[in-house]
Amino acid sequence: MFRRLETAGRVETVTVSVGGKPVTLPRGETAAAALVAAGEAVGRTTPVTGAPRGPYCMMGVCFDCLVMIDGAPNRQACMIEIREGMRIDRQDGARRLGG
Amino acid sequence: MTDIRDRQADIIVVGGGLVGSAIAYGLTRHAPRVMLLDEGDRAFRATRGNFGLVWVQSKGDGAPHYTHWTRNSQERWTDFAAELKARTGVDTHHENDGGLTLCLSEAEFLDRRALMERHRRDAGNRGFEYKMLRLPELRELVPEAGDSVYGASFTPYDGCANPLFTLRAVHEGFDQLGGIYRPDHAVVAIEHKDGIFRLETRHGTYEAPRVVIAAGNMTPGLARQVGLEIPLNPQRGEILVTERIAPFMRLPTQNMRQTVEGSIIMGDSKEDVGFDTATDTGVISDIAARAVTAFPILRDVPVVRAWAALRVLSPDGLPIYAESQTCPGAFATICHSGVTLAAAHANELGGWLMGADRPEAIAKLGPERFHVS
Ligand SMILES: Cc1cc2nc3c(=O)[nH]c(=O)nc-3n(C[C@H](O)[C@H](O)[C@H](O)COP(=O)(O)OP(=O)(O)OC[C@H]3O[C@@H](n4cnc5c(N)ncnc54)[C@H](O)[C@@H]3O)c2cc1C
Ligand code: FES
Numbered sequence: 001m002f003r004r005l006e007t008a009g010r011v012e013t014v015t016v017s018v019g020g021k022p023v024t025l026p027r028g029e030t031a032a033a034a035l036v037a038a039g040e041a042v043g044r045t046t047p048v049t050g051a052p053r054g055p056y057c058m059m060g061v062c063f064d065c066l067v068m069i070d071g072a073p074n075r076q077a078c079m080i081e082i083r084e085g086m087r088i089d090r091q092d093g094a095r096r097l098g099g
Numbered sequence: 100m101t102d103i104r105d106r107q108a109d110i111i112v113v114g115g116g117l118v119g120s121a122i123a124y125g126l127t128r129h130a131p132r133v134m135l136l137d138e139g140d141r142a143f144r145a146t147r148g149n150f151g152l153v154w155v156q157s158k159g160d161g162a163p164h165y166t167h168w169t170r171n172s173q174e175r176w177t178d179f180a181a182e183l184k185a186r187t188g189v190d191t192h193h194e195n196d197g198g199l200t201l202c203l204s205e206a207e208f209l210d211r212r213a214l215m216e217r218h219r220r221d222a223g224n225r226g227f228e229y230k231m232l233r234l235p236e237l238r239e240l241v242p243e244a245g246d247s248v249y250g251a252s253f254t255p256y257d258g259c260a261n262p263l264f265t266l267r268a269v270h271e272g273f274d275q276l277g278g279i280y281r282p283d284h285a286v287v288a289i290e291h292k293d294g295i296f297r298l299e300t301r302h303g304t305y306e307a308p309r310v311v312i313a314a315g316n317m318t319p320g321l322a323r324q325v326g327l328e329i330p331l332n333p334q335r336g337e338i339l340v341t342e343r344i345a346p347f348m349r350l351p352t353q354n355m356r357q358t359v360e361g362s363i364i365m366g367d368s369k370e371d372v373g374f375d376t377a378t379d380t381g382v383i384s385d386i387a388a389r390a391v392t393a394f395p396i397l398r399d400v401p402v403v404r405a406w407a408a409l410r411v412l413s414p415d416g417l418p419i420y421a422e423s424q425t426c427p428g429a430f431a432t433i434c435h436s437g438v439t440l441a442a443a444h445a446n447e448l449g450g451w452l453m454g455a456d457r458p459e460a461i462a463k464l465g466p467e468r469f470h471v472s
Contacts, residue, residue, distance in 0.1 A: 047344075094343050097396045
């Protein structure tokens with residue numbers, strides 16, 4: 001579905017895990033980009049109706065891209081740059097406190 | 100072209116916030132043509148920025164008539180919410196499972212107990228049930244209460260509703276009952292001649308033999324044109340909203356509640372800054388710090404929005420229901436706690452505004468109380 005625009009020259013890459021699956025991307029990309037690169041359209045289900053959601057605006061306004069990052073819930077994937085070894089996981093329903 | 104009849108009504112309500120629209124909604128049972136004129140998004144609009152409590156405890160210390168009026172509304176709220184839901188399909192998210200006021204020290208707890216006891220004494224035959232809970236008992240209701248919380252007062256009367264859904268439901272209900280709503284119709288002047296009020300807007304003039312000014316913080320200037328002095332001071336309050344989290348707060352407190360969708364709403368600042376709706380980082384961090392003291396598990400929960408809105412406050416904090424002597428048929432009203440009082444406004448004012456006697460329940464809530472003789 002998504003195709004990367006070619007960039008000139010060699011790019012440094014970073015490998016993250018998306019739902020346990022390794023994905024390699026150019027440094028500087030976001031966790032939301034990693035999600036779509038892994039072919040995951042859905043990053044979470046909503047707290048109220050359980051509807052599926054995935055990255056949409058890619059610029060920090062719609063909050064549809066919330067996922068778990070390194071175990072922390074409700075992270076806005078489109079606003080977070082990937083790091084080597086980052087774990088990006090789907091989040092189902094509302095965040096639970098103290099769990 | 101608009102027909103002349105489109106510009107006439109039996110009664111015109113100025114101000115489409117929750118106070119004006121609840122009154123207009125109720126008026127449809129008393130008059131065939133009720134019109135509601137509202138300014139728009141540029142206006143100060145407390146209804147769009149408030150906390151959504153339907154709250155009884157602490158209302159009317161030293162003014163039992165206000166406590167009674169508040170309880171009249173609270174007791175009507177469940178039916179009001181059901182009626183709105185049945186009529187419009189809009190769920191106001193009304194809850195009435197009781198509410199808490201947290202006390203952070205023994206001194207606060209004792210003061211609170213004294214206040215609750217005064218309420219009980221003032222309530223007379225009507226009764227006023229409350230419980231003072233120390234931390235262990237409080238934790239039976241909300242296990243997440245922090246170690247720095249000393250205790251809380253509980254009354255079964257308190258609850259909450261979503262103020263935006265409530266406003267929408269009241270507007271839709273008004274429309275279905277045949278009410279005429281005109282948004283973007285700021286009234287700039289009111290003239291009274293031959294028993295008719297002429298309300299000037301940039302879309303032309305509207306006429307009725309009766310008028311109710313319920314324009315929130317803009318009420319005094321309009322009320323003066325129909326011979327009413329309404330003393331008022333805006334008071335700023337700031338509110339913070341967290342991301343949605345799984346439900347844990349079973350009951351609202353005076354300054355924190357969890358919405359049906361899961362957000363925690365917090366804030367209860369009282370700032371005397373005039374007509375200024377900017378937010379202040381110092382106030383915001385105090386609100387957040389207090390929330391974390393009350394419920395330490397909120398420590399790493401991000402706040403996603405914050406805003407400020409202006410309360411519509413009379414000098415004694417109680418509502419004002421005024422009827423003009425010099426321009427018969429003109430009324431003005433302002434109130435803090437327009438969410439709490441919405442059910443009373445929708446049910447108990449219509450007859451009076453159309454010419455019946457003033458309800459006994461609001462006899463002491465006129466503007467005369469501020470006049471020095
Ligand atoms: C921070 C905060 C928290 C609050 N929390 C609670 C709570 O928990 N529970 C509770 O019960 N209450 C609460 N309140 C109070 C409640 O919000 C108000 O009592 C209520 O919203 C007032 O409604 P209103 O219709 O009088 O005013 P507004 O909502 O301000 O509406 C006034 C309306 O008049 C219109 N208008 C103004 N000028 C004109 C004009 N010239 N011509 C035509 N229209 C005009 C405006 O467009 C506006 O829509 C809170 C308020 C604040 C600020
Ligand atoms: S995709 Fe819209 S906020 Fe991230």
